[in-house]
Every structure is written in C-alpha cells, then in structure tokens.
Amino acid sequence: MRLNEIKQALKKQLAGQYESVELNPILSxxxxxxxxxxxxxxxxxxxxxxxxxxxLAFENAATELIAARPIQYITGKxxxxxxxxxxxxxxxxxxxETEELVDWVLxxxxxxxxxxxxxxxxxxxxxxxxxxxxxxxxxTVAAIDISTSALKIAxxxxxxxxxxxxxxxxxxxxxxFLPGQYDVIVSNPPYIPMHEMKNMELQVTNHxxxxxxxxxxxxxxxxxxAIARLAKLHLSSNGQLFFEIHYDQGDALIALLDEMHFNxxxxxxxxxxxxxxxxxxxxx
Numbered sequence: 030m031r032l033n034e035i036k037q038a039l040k041k042q043l044a045g046q047y048e049s050v051e052l053n054p055i056l057s058x059x060x061x062x063x064x065x066x067x068x069x070x071x072x073x074x075x076x077x078x079x080x081x082x083x084x085l086a087f088e089n090a091a092t093e094l095i096a097a098r099p100i101q102y103i104t105g106k107x108x109x110x111x112x113x114x115x116x117x118x119x120x121x122x123x124x125x126e127t128e129e130l131v132d133w134v135l136x137x138x139x140x141x142x143x144x145x146x147x148x149x150x151x152x153x154x155x156x157x158x159x160x161x162x163x164x165x166x167x168x169t170v171a172a173i174d175i176s177t178s179a180l181k182i183a184x185x186x187x188x189x190x191x192x193x194x195x196x197x198x199x200x201x202x203x204x205x206f207l208p209g210q211y212d213v214i215v216s217n218p219p220y221i222p223m224h225e226m227k228n229m230e231l232q233v234t235n236h237x238x239x240x241x242x243x244x245x246x247x248x249x250x251x252x253x254x255a256i257a258r259l260a261k262l263h264l265s266s267n268g269q270l271f272f273e274i275h276y277d278q279g280d281a282l283i284a285l286l287d288e289m290h291f292n293x294x295x296x297x298x299x300x301x302x303x304x305x306x307x308x309x310x311x312x313x
Contacts, residue, residue, distance in 0.1 A: 159187050162187075
C-alpha cells in the first residue's frame with residue numbers, strides 16, 4: 030500500500046468524527062510519527078510504498094482516534110514554546126493559552142531581573158516550569174504536583190530539555206506551608222466546574238486526567254483560594270502571583286483576590302477571552 034492510499038483510507042474512516050480542518054494536521058502528525066517523514070517528505074513520498082508493520086500501526090492508530098484518544102497521547106509527544114514534551118494520560122496536554130501565561134511571566138522577568146525564585150503549582154507535564162527555566166537560566170525554579178505519576182513525566186521532560194528544576198509531591202489543598210520563598214508563583218490549576226463536563230469533547234473527558242481539570246460546582250475557585258492563601262506567606266516583597274483561569278471566572282477571581290488583600294490584573298488570550306490574572310499583595 031502506498032502512503033497516499035493509506036492517507037485517503039484514514040480520511041474516509043475518520044471523516045465522520047473529525048472536521049477536515051482538524052483531521053489534516055492530525056494525519057500529518059501521525060504519518061510523521063509512524064514513517065519519520067515530515068510534511069515536505071510526505072508530499073514527496075506520497076506514492077511510495079509503506080511496510081506491513083506501518084500499515085498495522087496506522088490501523089491501530091485509527092482505532093484509537095475513533096475512540097477519541099488524542100493524537101498527542103497516541104504519539105506520546107506534544108509541543109510547547111517550541112520544545113517537544115512527552116505526554117501521556119497522567120498529564121494534561123499543554124495548550125497555546127498556557128504559552129501566553131508563560132510569556133506574561135517573562136515580561137515581568139524582563140523588568141524585575143532574570144534571577145528570580147519561581148514556583149509552579151500543579152506542574153503536570155512540567156511545561157510551565159521547564160519553559161521558564163529555559164528562558165531564564167539564572168532563575169531558581171521549583172514545581173509541585175499532587176500526582177507522583179505526573180511528576181515522573183515532568184522530571185523526564187526536564188531531563189530531556191536540560192532544565193534544572195526541583196520537583197516535589199504536594200497536595201496544595203492540604204498543606205499549610207510551601208517549601209520556600211518565591212518572587213513568582215505561577216499556576217494553571219483545575220478550574221472547570223463539574224457541570225461543564227457533559228458539554229466537553231470526549232478527547233478531554235475520557236482521556237485527560239480529570240483531577241487536573243475539574244472542580245466542584247459549589248466551590249469552583251477552591252484552588253485559587255488555597256494558592257492565594259499560601260502566596261501571602263511565601264511571596265517575596267513585591268512578588269507576583271500568576272494564574273491561568275476559566276474564561277468566565279475573571280470577575281469572581283478579581284473579587285476574591287481583592288478580599289484576600291491582593292491587587293489583581295486581568296488579561297485576555299488571543300481569542301479575547303479572560304484567561305490570565307497577575308496579582309500582588311497590597312501594601313500594608
């Protein structure tokens with residue numbers, strides 16, 4: 030079977046589940062993963078034959094895609110801030126809006142200096158902590174997560190990308206202290222109310238770790254409260270707290286932080302949705 034034939038067969042098989050604008054890049058990623066051919070080579074090699082083992086790999090991948098398994102988990106890899114990260118079902122797949130959060134921290138570092146003490150709370154794949162350490166080699170970066178399985182992935186990514194980071198297993202909702210003082214505390218915590226699960230894509234709800242996504246309907250800001258409480262104890266003078274947030278929680282979170290004696294600034298993402306907050310303690 031030639032490459033173009035298997036590609037067309039996959040398109041036909043998956044057309045009912047994926048729009049073409051979504052399916053084409055998925056197939057490109059899959060072809061590169063199985064054959065090693067990048068996008069240019071895929072065009073040049075379209076009439077070349079592929080092996081029986083590769084045909085079987087494509088068939089297995091199609092079965093996984095039909096089951097709504099994300100392509101990033103099938104290949105075991107995704108990209109963040111220009112670097113490749115290993116991912117599996119133990120960690121969230123990094124999103125582009127989280128890159129914008131990292132960029133905001135880097136804007137602050139450009140003003141305040143690069144030798145910052147940084148803590149990433151709920152690190153998952155380690156993408157925030159690693160991206161900051163790579164951009165700010167003079168910074169001291171630590172990262173925590175409740176999941177030891179996620180921390181193993183984060184540690185592997187940090188080693189592969191040569192980023193020196195101190196990882197610690199910690200339940201942020203059940204701790205009174207953090208392991209240090211920091212100039213920046215950054216977090217992309219769980220923030221999606223449980224009632225939204227029924228309207229979300231199966232790729233997310235059936236495969237990504239729910240513990241990293243969802244919060245109780247009756248207390249959707251639970252992680253922000255806990256992190257802000259600890260930040261009051263562990264932020265340095267003029268230190269900054271950076272959050273990724275749910276698009277419709279901006280006003281509520283600004284109000285919460287104000288009550289907790291923080292000045293807060295809200296920023297939208299590229300889609301003009303409220304997505305990030307930066308906060309600092311009010312002067313006493």
